[in-house]
Amino acid sequence: MLFVLWAVATILFFMFRTMPGTPLAAFIDNTTTAEQQEALIAQFGLDKSLGEQYALFMWNLFQGDLGQSFFFKKPVTEVVWEVFPNSVILTLTALIVAYVFGIIAGAYLAWKRGSWVEGVGIPLVLTTRAAPEFWLGMVLLAVFSFHYGWFPSGGANSSGAVWDSTWQRITSADFLSHLALPAITLAIYLQGLPLLLMRSNMLNVLQEEFITMARMKGLSTWAIVMRHAARNALLPVATAFALGIGGAVGGNVVVETVFSWPGIGRLLVNAVAASDYPLAQGAFLMITAVLVVMNFIADITYHLLDPRVRVAASR
Amino acid sequence: MLLDVRDLVIDYKTPRGNVRAVDNVSFQVPAGAVVGVVGESGCGKTTAVRGITGVMPGAARFAGGSINFEGRDLISLSEREMRRLLWREIAYVPQSAMNALDPVWRVGHQIEEVLRDRGGMGRADARRRAEELFAMVGLEGKRLRDYPHQFSGGMRQRASIALALALKPKLVIADEPVTALDVVIQRQVLDIFAELQKDLDLSVILVTHDISVVAYICDYVVVMYAGRVVEAGPVRDVLDRPSHPYTMGLYNAFPELAGDDRELSPIEGSPPDLLNPPNGCRFRPRCPFAKSVCADAPAYRSRGPDHSVLCHRVDESASLREAARHAETWTGMTAA
Amino acid sequence: MQQAGDIFLLGRGTTLMARIRRALYGAMEIPRRDPFALAGLILYLVFILLAIFADSLITHDPREILFDAEYNLARNLPPGGDHILGTTYSGRDIYSQLVMGTRGALIVGLTAAISVVTVGTVIGLVAGYFGGIVDTLLMRLADIALGVPFLPFVIVLAAFLDPSHWNVVLGIALLLWPQSARVIRAQVMSLRERAFVEAARVTGAGPLRILFVHIAPNVLALSFLYASIAVGWAILTEAAISFLGFGPSDSVTWGYMLQDAYASQALGREQYYWFVPPGLCIIAVVVAGFFISRGYEEILFPKLRD
Numbered sequence: 001m002l003f004v005l006w007a008v009a010t011i012l013f014f015m016f017r018t019m020p021g022t023p024l025a026a027f028i029d030n031t032t033t034a035e036q037q038e039a040l041i042a043q044f045g046l047d048k049s050l051g052e053q054y055a056l057f058m059w060n061l062f063q064g065d066l067g068q069s070f071f072f073k074k075p076v077t078e079v080v081w082e083v084f085p086n087s088v089i090l091t092l093t094a095l096i097v098a099y100v101f102g103i104i105a106g107a108y109l110a111w112k113r114g115s116w117v118e119g120v121g122i123p124l125v126l127t128t129r130a131a132p133e134f135w136l137g138m139v140l141l142a143v144f145s146f147h148y149g150w151f152p153s154g155g156a157n158s159s160g161a162v163w164d165s166t167w168q169r170i171t172s173a174d175f176l177s178h179l180a181l182p183a184i185t186l187a188i189y190l191q192g193l194p195l196l197l198m199r200s201n202m203l204n205v206l207q208e209e210f211i212t213m214a215r216m217k218g219l220s221t222w223a224i225v226m227r228h229a230a231r232n233a234l235l236p237v238a239t240a241f242a243l244g245i246g247g248a249v250g251g252n253v254v255v256e257t258v259f260s261w262p263g264i265g266r267l268l269v270n271a272v273a274a275s276d277y278p279l280a281q282g283a284f285l286m287i288t289a290v291l292v293v294m295n296f297i298a299d300i301t302y303h304l305l306d307p308r309v310r311v312a313a314s315r
Numbered sequence: 316m317l318l319d320v321r322d323l324v325i326d327y328k329t330p331r332g333n334v335r336a337v338d339n340v341s342f343q344v345p346a347g348a349v350v351g352v353v354g355e356s357g358c359g360k361t362t363a364v365r366g367i368t369g370v371m372p373g374a375a376r377f378a379g380g381s382i383n384f385e386g387r388d389l390i391s392l393s394e395r396e397m398r399r400l401l402w403r404e405i406a407y408v409p410q411s412a413m414n415a416l417d418p419v420w421r422v423g424h425q426i427e428e429v430l431r432d433r434g435g436m437g438r439a440d441a442r443r444r445a446e447e448l449f450a451m452v453g454l455e456g457k458r459l460r461d462y463p464h465q466f467s468g469g470m471r472q473r474a475s476i477a478l479a480l481a482l483k484p485k486l487v488i489a490d491e492p493v494t495a496l497d498v499v500i501q502r503q504v505l506d507i508f509a510e511l512q513k514d515l516d517l518s519v520i521l522v523t524h525d526i527s528v529v530a531y532i533c534d535y536v537v538v539m540y541a542g543r544v545v546e547a548g549p550v551r552d553v554l555d556r557p558s559h560p561y562t563m564g565l566y567n568a569f570p571e572l573a574g575d576d577r578e579l580s581p582i583e584g585s586p587p588d589l590l591n592p593p594n595g596c597r598f599r600p601r602c603p604f605a606k607s608v609c610a611d612a613p614a615y616r617s618r619g620p621d622h623s624v625l626c627h628r629v630d631e632s633a634s635l636r637e638a639a640r641h642a643e644t645w646t647g648m649t650a651a
Numbered sequence: 652m653q654q655a656g657d658i659f660l661l662g663r664g665t666t667l668m669a670r671i672r673r674a675l676y677g678a679m680e681i682p683r684r685d686p687f688a689l690a691g692l693i694l695y696l697v698f699i700l701l702a703i704f705a706d707s708l709i710t711h712d713p714r715e716i717l718f719d720a721e722y723n724l725a726r727n728l729p730p731g732g733d734h735i736l737g738t739t740y741s742g743r744d745i746y747s748q749l750v751m752g753t754r755g756a757l758i759v760g761l762t763a764a765i766s767v768v769t770v771g772t773v774i775g776l777v778a779g780y781f782g783g784i785v786d787t788l789l790m791r792l793a794d795i796a797l798g799v800p801f802l803p804f805v806i807v808l809a810a811f812l813d814p815s816h817w818n819v820v821l822g823i824a825l826l827l828w829p830q831s832a833r834v835i836r837a838q839v840m841s842l843r844e845r846a847f848v849e850a851a852r853v854t855g856a857g858p859l860r861i862l863f864v865h866i867a868p869n870v871l872a873l874s875f876l877y878a879s880i881a882v883g884w885a886i887l888t889e890a891a892i893s894f895l896g897f898g899p900s901d902s903v904t905w906g907y908m909l910q911d912a913y914a915s916q917a918l919g920r921e922q923y924y925w926f927v928p929p930g931l932c933i934i935a936v937v938v939a940g941f942f943i944s945r946g947y948e949e950i951l952f953p954k955l956r957d
Contacts, residue, residue, distance in 0.1 A: 004798035011799075015811060123938075130883065130937035132890050135909060135930035142921055209414035215370045217429050218401030227428070228417050235419075253802050254891045258913070268803055269895050272810040284807055287800045295798065 008288045012281055013057050066282035071274050076282035080264065084286065087256070087263035091248045093179060094186035099241055102191040106198025106237075107230055113203060129192040137185040137258035144181060151181045154260035182259040186252055190244060194237050201233035208232075239302045246294030249287055316383075317518045318344040318367070318486060323380035325359075325366050334589045336362045338542040339380070344486065344535075349512060349519040351529035351550065353565065354539035357586050360522050361410075363539070364488050367520075368405060369397045384486070402433050406479035408472075408489040415475060416463035422474050423459025426481055434482050448477040452507055469500040476508060480515070487512075490522045505532055526562075527569045530554050535621075538562050541586050541597040548622030558624040558632040560602045563639035580642035596627065603644045604628055604635050691879075691942030694935055702754040709747035714903065729924070737924050739911060748903050749928050755904035756886045756936065759816045763885030766824040768878040771831030772870065778832065779839025780862050786836075793829035801826050805888060809897035816899060819889045827884065831877035835870045842866050879944045883937035890933055905929035 060067065066076035109121050128136075145153040157174055205211065206229055214224045253265030260266070264283050271279035325337035336359045344350045352360045365371055367382055369389060382389040384405070389397065409415035416425060423445050430441035446456040452473040463471060472492060479487050492508065493501040509532050512519055521533060529536050529550060536553050538546040538561060546559040557563045564582040584601040587593055593600055595610040602609070608627045615623045618632075628635060638644050710733070729737050737745050778789040805822035812818055842848060843866070851865045886905075892898050893906025894913070912926040 004795055007795045008799055012807075015807070126938055126941050127934055130887075130934045130941065132887055132894075132906075132909075132930060132933055134891060134894050134913075135926070135933065138909065138913060138926055139930070142923065142926070147921055209409060210417045212370060213407070213409055213415045214417075216368050216401055216407045218398040218403070218433055219428075220398075220432075223428075223432060227420075231419050232417070247800075249800075253806065254894060257895055265803070269806060272806055273896065275810070280807060280810065284800075284803050287803050288798065291800050292798045 004292050005289060008292075009058070009061060009285060010054075012284060013054055061285075066285065067278040069271075069276055069279040069282075071271070071276040071279065076278050079267070079279060080282050080286050083262050083264050083267050086261060087249055087252070087265065090179065090182055090186065090256070090261060090263060091245060091252060093183040094190055094252075095241065095244055095248060097183065097187040098190035099194045099237070099244075101187070102194030103198050103230075103234070103237060105191070106195040107202050107225070107233070109195070110199045110202030110206065110233075111225070125192050125195055128188050131189070132254075133185060133189045133252070134254040134258045136188055137182065137255055140181050140185055141258065152178050154178075155262070178259075178261075182252075182255050182261050185258075186248065186255050190248065193240060193244070197237050197240055198233055201236055202229055205229045205232045235302070239298045242294050242298035242301050246291035246298075249290045316343050317346045317385065318520075319381075319383040320363075320367070321381045321383070323363060323366060323382065324378040325362055325371070326376050326378045327362075327372075328374045328376065329590070332590050335378075335592075336375070336542055336589060337366065340539070340542075340544050341380075342535075342537045342544065342547055344518050344520060346485075346518055347516045348534045349509075349521060349532055351533035351536045352520060352522045352539060353524065353526050353529050353536060355524055355565075355582075355586055358539045359542040360539045361490055364490060364520055364522055367488060368401060368407060369394075370401075402429060402484065403482045404484055405486045405488065406482070406484040408475050408479045408487060408492045410491040410494060416471060418463055421460055421462055422466065426459070426474075426478050429478065429481050444481070445477075448481055449474075451480065451511060452477045468496050469504060472496060472504050473507065476504075476511070480511065480517075483515070484517070486518045486520070488520045488522070491524070492521070493528065494523070494525070501528075508532070525569050526554070526565045538565070541592060542589060543597065543625065545598065545625045546623070548619065552619055552622045556618075556632070557636060557639075558618050558622075558629050559598075559626045560604050560628075560635060560639065561598045563636060564601075564645060567639065567642070567645065580645045582645060596625075604638070687942040691939040694939035695943070698753055698757060698932075698936055698939075701750060702757045705750050705754050709750050710744060712744075712747070714743065737922070739915065739925060741911075741915070745908075745925055745928070748908050749905070749932065751903045752905040752908060752929060753932065755816070755902050755907075756889065756933070759819055759889045759904070760882040760886040760936065763820040763823040763888075764878040764881035766820055767827050767881050767885075768831055768874045770824050771828040771877060772835055772867070772874045774828060775832040775835025776839055776862055776867060776870065779836035780843055780858070780866065782840075789832070790836075793832060796826050796829050799826055802888065802891060805892055806895065806897060809892060816889060816902070816904075818897070819885060819892055823881065823885050823888060827881065831874065831881075834877075835873055838870050838873060839866055842869055876944050879940045881940075883940035886933060886936055890929075905933055 064077060066080070068074070069076050069079050072079050105121075109118055112118055112121075141153060145151045155178055157172075157178060211224060211229060214228050219227075249264065252263070253269060255261070256263040256266040257269055264286060268280060268283040268287070271277075271283055320343070321341050323337055323340045324335065327334040327336050338359070340359070340363050342350065342352075352364060354360050362371070362375065366375075366377065367384075367389065369392075377390050380390070384400075389400075392400070416422060420428075423442075426445040426448060427438070427441040430436045430444055431438065434441070434444075436444065445459055449456055449459060454470060454473050454477070458466070458470070463474075466474060472495075476492070479489075489508070493504050496504060505528065508519075511517070521528070523529060533550045536547065536550045537544055538553070538559065540561050546553060546557065546562045553562060554566065557566055561582070567579060568581045569579070582601060587597055587600065594612070596602070596605070596613050599605045599609045606628070611627070613625050613627050615625050616629045617623050618629065624632075626632075731737075739745060739748075774789055774793075778786040801822070804826060805819060808822050809818045812821075848861060848865055851861050856865070889898070889904060890906030890909065893904055894910045896910060898904065898907055898910070906929075908929045909926055912922065
């Protein structure tokens with residue numbers, strides 16, 4: 001896990017250092033004097049050799065120092081941490097909605113195998129998997145925000161609102177109404193995977209001998225489906241959930257942009273657009289870290305949930 | 316008579332056509348008796364006994380006959396009524412206990428589930444009863460906390476027997492309960508099973524392809540071939556004086572559990588395709604004694620009390636038996 | 652991963668070309684058996700024809716700013732009359748943009764699919780056949796590629812290189828190869844032990860010859876499977892990148908159209924005829940890829956069918 005993080009950080013470092021022009025180009029305008037320029041170059045360590053810069057970069061990274069943002073004139077970590085919770089809330093909300101829906105609908109579609117429900121359902125799900133997230137967001141915005149006016153068109157809070165605490169902010173009706181559309185957009189995109197996964201797992205599990213045995217025991221349909229079939233079919237879906245968090249935090253870049261949601265994806269887009277390289281680098285590393293950590297957690301969840309794997313691992 | 320199956324017909328709908336997997340099968344299970352149902356795989360024996368529970372694959376349909384259990388016809392019961400009866404009156408010991416136990420629940424939990432859901436027991440009672448059941452089949456109580464994959468094949472089969480006995484059923488259907496086990500373990504599990512059967516005065520239907528298992532444990536035997544019963548009767552009558560060539564062939568194909576030095580020889584060829592069964596006697600293509608008369612449909616003939624045979628040459632059975640003892644009789648048949 | 656159906660095993664054969672021809676023939680067998688795959692192929696065909704004949708199908712130059720008879724800017728005209736799908740905020744013909752956009756989308760989609768599948772196939776072949784340290788190194792590389800968040804990476808890439816469609820192609824080729832490589836590697840590992848490979852080895856064929864002449868044609872069908880999915884991925888990615896404003900400004904794609912609509916407040920004016928059609932086109936192409944790959948999967952991994 002750490003190896004992958006290190007490798008990505010290294011690739012990133014060399015990408016940022018070998019790009020055309022000085023990284024300070026955007027930062028230096030006509031008004032900066034030569035001395036100021038020198039000072040800036042020294043501040044960012046650009047006067048040192050590439051090897052020294054790399055060592056310095058790694059050492060700073062190790063200490064959690066990602067440098068200064070050109071644009072915000074603040075430490076990158078501070079800027080990133082400010083928006084990070086917004087991204088996590090958006091992602092988690094969407095994922096939970098998507099997985100609850102996907103699991104139930106997937107189990108239902110498996111139960112309805114061969115019926116017209118399946119004939120309509122599967123192509124519909126494939127369509128949602130194929131739709132660009134930002135386009136879905138645009139359609140929802142046009143309909144529910146601009147036409148009906150049910151939801152605000154962007155941002156995470158109305159301007160001018162003041163809150164005593166972060167908790168109060170994110171539980172306010174204002175925040176939740178801002179959250180609704182981006183979360184639904186993301187959820188529509190994300191539900192396809194758990195749905196299809198759950199369906200195919202259920203179809204496999206329902207063929208198992210222990211399901212026939214459960215029927216022979218005279219157990220109720222509810223007990224058979226929930227206790228035995230669903231419980232078995234859920235294992236891989238739970239793993240996909242953890243993987244989904246990692247993928248979605250990076251993947252909701254476009255949704256955050258459509259809804260002007262102040263999250264880490266939009267931060268990355270803005271940083272790249274404004275040539276704020278330290279910030280872009282920091283945001284990118286953060287997204288990577290979440291992805292890598294979640295891949296790792298997915299592995300662990302799988303081991304925790306499946307008694308077969310669990311015992312094999314403890315031996 | 317605890318169970319009376321009469322003229323049972325079960326069809327499978329397949330994309331290629333209708334398959335009559337169980338064709339006019341009749342047999343009885345007296346209270347407290349062990350009835351063996353024997354035949355090669357694909358002969359319809361599993362379909363027939365699963366039909367008794369009403370739990371069948373989606374493609375299977377009852378197409379005739381009756382299953383009389385203590386005076387009620389199980390086929391005419393509603394799903395609700397049938398469900399009430401399952402496991403309390405009729406329990407099942409499956410072929411492969413590896414897949415028959417749910418891998419994500421502890422074995423004890425699966426026994427307690429049945430005791431609580433179907434037996435109406437409380438948590439504490441269910442736990443006590445589960446330990447009792449485990450003790451009955453010779454398993455330690457602490458193994459209740461294990462998952463199925465932590466059990467050996469023999470232990471899983473014992474656990475399945477414990478599970479089947481949980482609600483004190485009258486009839487236990489055991490489908491190849493020892494097939495997956497090695498011979499020594501087979502003996503152990505069969506011994507436990509036989510002992511419990513006597514102690515609890517259970518009625519048992521034991522499905523197997525291994526006629527030596529029948530000889531070891533059964534009171535009656537029903538021999539099935541290609542969806543039909545070809546010979547049925549008390550086990551000593553049928554095995555001492557097999558009257559159908561198929562029974563004779565099966566007897567030659569398996570070593571006895573007790574061990575003897577008979578010459579073993581398999582029956583060559585394979586059971587017919589039930590989409591397109593041969594007319595007349597279905598064993599005809601593989602039978603070393605087939606004659607032209609065998610192309611006509613045979614009828615059941617009585618060979619003694621409760622002993623009936625579906626063969627044209629039943630009157631010559633003594634001489635056929637003699638010929639069947641020699642392995643040469645059974646070779647070179649596939650060409651015919 | 653289950654083993655591919657033996658219908659694709661091409662053990663004997665005379666020339667490499669003959670083998671590849673037969674592999675392609677095997678691949679064409681699929682749409683005949685699966686109606687979904689056939690539907691997908693037909694959709695692809697329609698879009699390919701659209702892209703090829705785009706020049707004669709358009710009614711206006713998609714980049715031209717149009718004026719009406721009174722020399723007023725033809726801004727935000729509703730569909731109808733001269734403009735099948737109306738005009739944009741800056742007075743451009745939406746229908747013509749949509750048709751032209753097909754070309755951009757397909758070029759990006761197909762190039763990206765070919766590159767990523769080529770990379771994936773070659774790496775899968777090499778890792779699976781040689782095993783050992785080569786395999787370990789390549790699979791480690793795959794772990795790294797999978798640890799890099801895909802879309803953010805393409806965005807960063809776009810920041811360094813000039814805005815171009817090739818960023819998308821490059822990003823896909825660099826990051827998405829492990830998926831096909833892993834499956835092909837597994838397939839090669841099992842093929843390696845087959846009799847016909849052994850036969851080739853005995854007749855003195857070198858490892859490279861065995862790999863590319865004897866084994867490669869047998870994994871071609873798998874490559875097709877991944878290519879048909881990759882086309883959709885590439886088109887979605889291109890659309891996202893263009894939408895975020897990192898696409899080239901001199902070409903019309905569906906993503907560019909959506910970005911233009913979003914930035915020009917088309918949502919607020921509820922100009923559905925502007926931003927809905929490009930989205931539907933993207934969905935159609937991506938779904939076509941899903942359908943085709945579904946058909947391949949059913950033939951390649953028959954156990955999935957129950």
